[in-house]
Amino acid sequence: FMVAEVIGGLLAGSPALLADAGHMLTDTVSLALAFVAFRVARWPHDARRTFGYHRFQVLAAFVNGLTLVAIVGWIAVEAIRRLFEPVEVLGGLMLAIALAGLLVNLVAFAILHGGDRHNLNIRGATLHVLADLLGSVGAIVAALVITLTGWMPIDPLLSLLVAALILRSAWMLVRKSAHILLEGAPDWLDADELREALTAAVPAVRDVHHVHVWMLTTERPLLTLHARVSPEADPQAALDAIHRALADRF
Numbered sequence: 001f002m003v004a005e006v007i008g009g010l011l012a013g014s015p016a017l018l019a020d021a022g023h024m025l026t027d028t029v030s031l032a033l034a035f036v037a038f039r040v041a042r043w044p045h046d047a048r049r050t051f052g053y054h055r056f057q058v059l060a061a062f063v064n065g066l067t068l069v070a071i072v073g074w075i076a077v078e079a080i081r082r083l084f085e086p087v088e089v090l091g092g093l094m095l096a097i098a099l100a101g102l103l104v105n106l107v108a109f110a111i112l113h114g115g116d117r118h119n120l121n122i123r124g125a126t127l128h129v130l131a132d133l134l135g136s137v138g139a140i141v142a143a144l145v146i147t148l149t150g151w152m153p154i155d156p157l158l159s160l161l162v163a164a165l166i167l168r169s170a171w172m173l174v175r176k177s178a179h180i181l182l183e184g185a186p187d188w189l190d191a192d193e194l195r196e197a198l199t200a201a202v203p204a205v206r207d208v209h210h211v212h213v214w215m216l217t218t219e220r221p222l223l224t225l226h227a228r229v230s231p232e233a234d235p236q237a238a239l240d241a242i243h244r245a246l247a248d249r250f
Contacts, residue, residue, distance in 0.1 A: 001104045002028070008097035012090040014139065014155055018078070026071055027128045030064045034125040041217075054217050055181070057121035062177035064124035068131065068170030075163040079156035089155055091147035098139035105133040118218050120177050127173055131166040138162040176218075183214040186221050194250060201245040204233035 005021035008014075037060035045052035108129045115122040138158040145154040185191070195208040210226040223246070229238045 001101060005097060005101060008093060012094040012097070013087045014089050014094045014142070022071070022074065024132060026067050027132055030067060030128045031125050033060045033063065034121050036060070037121050051216055054220060057119065058177050058180045058217055061120035061124035061173060062181060064128060065170050065174035065177060068127060068166055069174065071131070072163045072167045072170065075159055075166075079159040079163070082156040082159075083153060086152045089142075089146050089152055091143045094139060095143035095147060098136050098143055102133070102136040102140060105129060105136050109133055120173070120180070120218055124173055124177075127166075127169045130169070131162070134162045134165055135159075180215045180218065185213040186215055186218075189213055189221070189250065197249050198227070198242060198245055201249070202227075202238060202241040204229045204238040205242065206230055 002021050002024035005024060006018065009018035009021055034057075037057045040053045040056045043053045109126065112122060112126040112129055115126070138161065139155075142155040142158045145151055191211045191213060194211060194213075198208050199205050205227050207228040208225055209228075211223070212225070213221065213223045215221050227238070227242055229235060
C-alpha cells in the first residue's frame, strides 16, 4: 500500500500522503526489526551473553523510537516548506487513497494492539502503525476540507499536527527503552519500601542493604541484595523466606 500512496501522493500533489508513504516504509523496516528481535530473544544464553539475548527487544524499541523522531522531523520540514510554497492538491484522489490507507492501518493496529502491551518491542511497532493511522485520518480531513473549500494550507497544517502527536509517543518510547538500557529500576518499585517489607516479612532478617534493581526487559525485573540475618537463624530457611516475600509482594 506504500507504493499506492507514493503514486497517489505524487499525482495528487499531497505532502500528507507522501509523508504517510514515507512513514509506511519505515514501518516495514520497524516491524521487521521487531519480528527479528523476538526471534533473537529466544536464543539461549552462552558464555558471552550470560543473560541471553532478551534485551535485543529493548534495543529494537529504542531504535524504533529514534526512527519515529527522525520521521517527525522530516514531516515537519516538508509541511513547513509546503506552507511557504503551496501547490495544487487533488482532493478527490487524495481522499480515496487516504480512506484505503485508513483501512489498512486499522487492520494492522488491531493485530498489534492485541499483543502484550507491557512489551516495549510490541509497543514500538504499535506506535509506528498508530502514527500511520493518525496520518491517514489527517489526510482524510485535509482531503475533505480541500474538496469542499479549496483551502490548500490545511494539508501541511494537519501534517504538523500529526507530527506533534507522533513525537510525544516516540519520546516516551525512547525514554523508557533508554531507562532500561541504562540499568534503571522499574517505575513501580521503591527500594526503601522493599527493604522495610523484607525485614517485616522475614523475622530472621535484621537488615537489608546493597539493593540493586534493574530490568532485563519490562517483563523481567532483576534484583540483587545483601541480607544480614540473626546468628541463630537458619540461613537457607531465611533465604527461602526472602524469595517467597519477593515473589508475593513484588
